[in-house]
Amino acid sequence: MSQQARSLQDQVARTEKGEASDLLKPLIQIEGVTKSFGDFVAVNNVSLTIYQGELFSLLGGSGCGKTTLLRMLAGFETPTSGRILIDGQDMTRVPPYERPVNMMFQSYALFPHMTVEQNVAFGLKQDGLPRDQVRQRVAEMLDLVELGHLGRRKPHELSGGQRQRVALARALAKRPKVLLLDEPLGALDKKLRERTQLELVNIQENLGITFVVVTHDQEEAMTMSTRVAIMNQGRILQVDTPHAMYEYPNTRFVAEFFGSVNIFEGPLLEDEPGHVVIGCPDLSVPIYVGHGISSREGATVYAAVRPEKIALSKEPPADATYNTATGVVEDIVYLGGESTYLVRLDSGRLVRVDLQNQTRSSEPELTWHDRVHVSWEHSNVVVVTS
Amino acid sequence: MTNRSPFLISALAFGFAFLYVPILLLIVFSFNESKLVTVWGGFSFKWYGELFQDEQLLGAAKISLLIAAMSATLATLLGTMAGLIMARFGRFKGRTLFSGMITAPMVMPEVITGLAILLMFVVLEELTGWPDGRGITTITIAHTTFAMAYVTIVIQSRLSQMDDSVEEAAMDLGARPLKVFFLITLPIIAPALVSGWLLAFTLSLDDLVTTSFAAGPSSSTLPMVVFSSVRLGVTPKINALATIVVGLATLAIVMAGYIMHRQEQQRKRAMQRALAEQDAL
Numbered sequence: 001m002s003q004q005a006r007s008l009q010d011q012v013a014r015t016e017k018g019e020a021s022d023l024l025k026p027l028i029q030i031e032g033v034t035k036s037f038g039d040f041v042a043v044n045n046v047s048l049t050i051y052q053g054e055l056f057s058l059l060g061g062s063g064c065g066k067t068t069l070l071r072m073l074a075g076f077e078t079p080t081s082g083r084i085l086i087d088g089q090d091m092t093r094v095p096p097y098e099r100p101v102n103m104m105f106q107s108y109a110l111f112p113h114m115t116v117e118q119n120v121a122f123g124l125k126q127d128g129l130p131r132d133q134v135r136q137r138v139a140e141m142l143d144l145v146e147l148g149h150l151g152r153r154k155p156h157e158l159s160g161g162q163r164q165r166v167a168l169a170r171a172l173a174k175r176p177k178v179l180l181l182d183e184p185l186g187a188l189d190k191k192l193r194e195r196t197q198l199e200l201v202n203i204q205e206n207l208g209i210t211f212v213v214v215t216h217d218q219e220e221a222m223t224m225s226t227r228v229a230i231m232n233q234g235r236i237l238q239v240d241t242p243h244a245m246y247e248y249p250n251t252r253f254v255a256e257f258f259g260s261v262n263i264f265e266g267p268l269l270e271d272e273p274g275h276v277v278i279g280c281p282d283l284s285v286p287i288y289v290g291h292g293i294s295s296r297e298g299a300t301v302y303a304a305v306r307p308e309k310i311a312l313s314k315e316p317p318a319d320a321t322y323n324t325a326t327g328v329v330e331d332i333v334y335l336g337g338e339s340t341y342l343v344r345l346d347s348g349r350l351v352r353v354d355l356q357n358q359t360r361s362s363e364p365e366l367t368w369h370d371r372v373h374v375s376w377e378h379s380n381v382v383v384v385t386s
Numbered sequence: 387m388t389n390r391s392p393f394l395i396s397a398l399a400f401g402f403a404f405l406y407v408p409i410l411l412l413i414v415f416s417f418n419e420s421k422l423v424t425v426w427g428g429f430s431f432k433w434y435g436e437l438f439q440d441e442q443l444l445g446a447a448k449i450s451l452l453i454a455a456m457s458a459t460l461a462t463l464l465g466t467m468a469g470l471i472m473a474r475f476g477r478f479k480g481r482t483l484f485s486g487m488i489t490a491p492m493v494m495p496e497v498i499t500g501l502a503i504l505l506m507f508v509v510l511e512e513l514t515g516w517p518d519g520r521g522i523t524t525i526t527i528a529h530t531t532f533a534m535a536y537v538t539i540v541i542q543s544r545l546s547q548m549d550d551s552v553e554e555a556a557m558d559l560g561a562r563p564l565k566v567f568f569l570i571t572l573p574i575i576a577p578a579l580v581s582g583w584l585l586a587f588t589l590s591l592d593d594l595v596t597t598s599f600a601a602g603p604s605s606s607t608l609p610m611v612v613f614s615s616v617r618l619g620v621t622p623k624i625n626a627l628a629t630i631v632v633g634l635a636t637l638a639i640v641m642a643g644y645i646m647h648r649q650e651q652q653r654k655r656a657m658q659r660a661l662a663e664q665d666a667l
């Protein structure tokens with residue numbers, strides 16, 4: 001992440017709290033938007049504010065309504081209720097050809113009977129731009145995506161990665177206020193996808209155009225976005241920076257969807273402003289959490305611990321009153337930079353622990369069937385109530 | 387190679403013979419010197435010469451081609467509209483009825499279609515004075531009616547294969563719906579338009595039943611003339627005519643095949659080049 005993106009994140013956070021003097025201008029305001037297809041509610045009462053210059057990701061599983069929400073921003077679907085404002089203007093019922101947004105389609109949707117240059121020029125010609133300006137802008141755009149030498153090819157004469165870049169150039173050519181991207185990298189193979197993610201972020205920062213990206217790949221959302229919204233069954237569960245989303249998920253669903261996590265379920269034993277204690281049948285001792293929550297004692301809550309925040313050792317931890325358990329190493333998965341250990345606790349519960357591989361020795365300190373202690377700091381647990 | 391049994395080989399031979407022996411015989415006998423169709427009297431182009439002197443046949447051929455061209459064009463126009471509605475309008479009240487009505491002329495006995503059209507023309511003429519008698523105009527209208535059904539099917543299936551998002555992308559880039567249709571949809575479905583037109587053209591060219599209902603005294607089409615002259619006895623002249631038609635059709639098919647094959651080759655080569663470049667990166 002660039003420093004520029006980081007400071008934008010801070011500015012967004014200050015704007016959301018209303019404490020900044022340099023308040024950001026909301027570019028897209030989605031106000032209570034619902035979209036039903038017959039009885040089926042595809043998007044359910046979604047409200048969202050996206051600011052100028054953001055690279056905003058909509059993340060969620062298949063069929064959760066991401067594409068439908070994006071299509072409402074583009075104008076291809078009309079909300080059943082609610083309002084959409086772009087740059088302060090009500091766009092709810094404005095047709096797609098009059099909106100200051102452009103979309104890059106999942107299938108790329110290149111015009112098969114036109115050359116690459118004609119594809120990129122199409123939108124500019126619709127605006128009635130003079131011919132020499134069109135030509136200049138097309139050349140500029142093709143250079144931006146490094147396709148200057150392929151301008152005369154037809155789409156079917158291009159590889160998948162090249163088509164993706166033509167689609168990007170075409171959607172950017174009109175310099176829209178917002179670019180909507182529906183799974184822009186979905187059709188690329190893994191290596192190409194990772195390289196293209198970085199290129200996309202670079203282009204976005206250089207042009208300063210606001211991007212709204214739909215994806216179902218949480219790693220992609222994490223690497224690219226200034227902020228992420230997680231959707232499930234037509235609703236938005238949480239809107240946050242990738243960092244906050246990962247460290248402070250607000251629901252079990254978000255914790256599990258955004259990275260891997262160990263969830264311990266149990267009743268709330270102590271609920272103080274500065275800490276809570278949870279009784280957990282999976283562990284021999286209770287879980288101590290270093291932050292308060294608003295729930296009643298006795299309610300069932302979930303403690304979420306990320307695999308890389310758990311320590312593994314043959315020795316018992318110094319303080320064994322909270323947050324620890326014993327078990328046996330059942331499986332080890334070597335992943336290069338790190339290894340994943342699956343530990344079967346004495347209660348029968350399986351816990352996932354990720355450890356860095358800091359040395360090159362082929363004999364790890366811990367091996368199969370070792371008896372180990374798992375433990376974690378009380379600041380590394382998050383409690384969610386649903 | 388799999389072991390081909392004698393049974394399969396004879397089945398193949400029989401199938402081909404069933405399809406092509408009659409046509410081959412027809413072609414061979416068109417070069418027959420003798421006036422008797424079934425007796426070989428030596429090789430000659432005599433009947434071709436006579437064919438090109440037969441004013442009645444030539445006139446009928448001209449009328450047939452004219453009607454075929456006009457009705458194919460009309461049918462393509464109307465069929466495109468109908469196909470567009472079927473493929474793009476989404477669900478609307480009476481959609482099933484509409485699609486059933488479009489395809490009805492394909493399954494309706496031709497005699498009934500012809501009779502219905504004749505009735506319509508008669509009633510229309512009584513009420514409005516148009517059409518003034520029956521002739522080329524009425525035949526064209528009748529042919530358009532049934533050919534349109536076929537064109538609609540061709541266009542609709544092409545449209546439903548087409549990626550909707552291509553049209554949406556054009557609209558997203560600022561083109562209004564009408565412009566999207568002419569700049570994007572039409573060029574993409576152009577091949578279907580051409581094959582729809584050709585289909586309608588051939589359907590019109592060899593139609594006899596419907597034509598008989600819609601034709602007037604001075605507007606005999608080629609199939610009508612051939613049919614009535616054959617009833618008086620087959621002359622080798624008809625064989626010569628049929629041979630020319632078969633020859634033209636074969637030529638058209640071979641040409642279309644060649645063009646498509648060449649395009650396919652070009653596409654493959656271009657695709658390979660693109661892939662090679664990507665690998666080189």
Ligand SMILES: Nc1ncnc2c1ncn2[C@@H]1O[C@H](COP(=O)(O)OP(=O)(O)OP(=O)(O)O)[C@@H](O)[C@H]1O
Pocket residue numbers: 037040042060061062063064065066067068069216
């Ligand atoms: N035109 C439509 N008519 C009826 N139902 C629809 C229509 N468009 C979408 N849906 C339904 O709405 C739900 C959300 O669809 P949407 O395409 O927004 O999902 P998505 O989040 O983009 O999923 P994916 O990741 O698979 O693309 C799906 O259950 C889908 O079946």
Ligand SMILES: [Mg+2]
Pocket residue numbers: 066067068
């Ligand atoms: Mg989708």
